[in-house]
Amino acid sequence: MVSNRNTASSRRLHLNAVIYGLGSHEAAWRMPESDPYASMTLDYWIDIAKRAEMSGFDALFLGDVLALQDEADKHLSSAMDPLVLLSALAAVTTQIGLIGTASTTFDHPFHLARRFGSLDHISKGRAGWNIVTSSNELEAHNFGLASMPDHQERYARADDVVTAVKALWQSWEVNARLADKINGRYFDNAAVHQVDHTGPYVRTRGPLNIPRPPQGHPVLAQAGSSPAGKAFAARHADIVFTVQSSLDEARTFYAEMKRLAAECGRNPGHLLVMPGIIPITASTKKHAEDRINAMNSFAVPEHLMAKLSSFLGRDLSGLALDAPFPTELLNAKGSQASRSRVDALLGIARRDRLSLRQLLMRLASGRGHLLAVGTGSDIASIMEEWFETGAADGFNVMCPVMPRDLQIFSELVIPELEKRGIRGPKSSDMLRERLGLPVI
Structure with a gap:
């Protein structure tokens, strides 16, 4: 294995550009500068990938949900297959990482290993795989299930699936491919192995029918704040x-994840904690505040009310928008599908004493993530403090309206981070090495 590069002397703030359709803000598609049809064209994604690569982002990170959501009010929620998009983007980029989302609940490990290995x-x-267990009932219905398996079972299956995927990636030894033209031997039979994985949820014989991926394992990302998610x-x-x-x-979460990694026998530096950040940046703080207010003016309160009601598992439509958020709801647990998101949103409501309307706008603009509004220097200072004081190894940057806010972040924030010495030059085009992770 390659030794860990993420030492104290060379520690580097990592940045992923997380792209949700036309932007992370609920009303991104309604903004005057947005083309509502753009995200269904390849030109749109090529433009974003090239902007992010030119700006020095470590990776492009594409989320996914396997259902058309919000069927009642027909709110924008369409999404193309991330693996199809990232395969196309691999042909027009040379440096940026390509992280795509795929579900362990609905995908078989052989398909997952082959697709991400191919990428x-x-x-x-x-390549990188954002591992999700899926949680939306609509997704279950699309795959012939009456309901979604419970939280613990989804994570138990995920553990089984990922174990099988890793075994398939390792089924070819590093030098198994010979390409010996003289003797007519493409690979060394003794260096390609069956995996014979038989777990509680999945089985696969192996070996994989493509050679070992260049990184050994594509980078594995995961978003879960429940006890099961953190252990996974x-x-x-x-x-x-x-x-x-x-x-x-964030500091508490960071310390806990490093401790849990160590308890699993891992180098804590090989588990990168990257919170989401929603940057609203402009040349002055006043302009940035005007920008977020403009976005929020295009949000649809009825849609947000329905979404928050779903998160909390109760109907909020009869509540007064501008009254303080009801005290009895501030400790709601929400459904098993949205527990960590509910905790984050209600924590903000308690801390900032938000009204229902204000909480809806917070849901529209940040979904519980760190919302940073200000100049490039203001936002760089926030990121630097989190990085330097044990709260983050980097950030998943979720720009609210694409591609405008990605370009503004690249022009105003990234140069500030570089001036502060926490965004040094990349070490490699291979994503694992670029992130200071071992090639397996």
């Missing part, structure tokens, strides 16, 4: 995508 080959070692990440993940809006809470 790693065609991108020359830039400590065993398997290279990147933890977390929802944090408070510095103190």
